[in-house]
Amino acid sequence: MSQTIESHEASFNSKEQRKALFSDLTFVIVLSRDKLNVRSSTDRNKQAWARVLISGVEAFGHLLETAQLDSLEERIEILEGVKNKLE
Numbered sequence: 001m002s003q004t005i006e007s008h009e010a011s012f013n014s015k016e017q018r019k020a021l022f023s024d025l026t027f028v029i030v031l032s033r034d035k036l037n038v039r040s041s042t043d044r045n046k047q048a049w050a051r052v053l054i055s056g057v058e059a060f061g062h063l064l065e066t067a068q069l070d071s072l073e074e075r076i077e078i079l080e081g082v083k084n085k086l087e
Contacts, residue, residue, distance in 0.1 A: 014070075021063055028056040 032053035036046055 018063060018067055022060070025056050025060045025063065029053060029060065032056060 032049045035041065035049040036053065041049075
């Protein structure tokens, strides 16, 4: 029983952490996009912000993929539970 509670707490914490990461990455992406659009910025600065933007989008994509996989795992577990009850 305590293992189940611990696993739910760990899952909850990872979901909360994921939400915080989504928020932080959104801020990074918006900021870097805005910095790229500054006219007085040098090419070197724009290139640096472009790298930040690309890294932020890449990290966001990986995080989104992980969230979707976790959601699918939960759905599979639920379906397996229903299947086992029907048998």
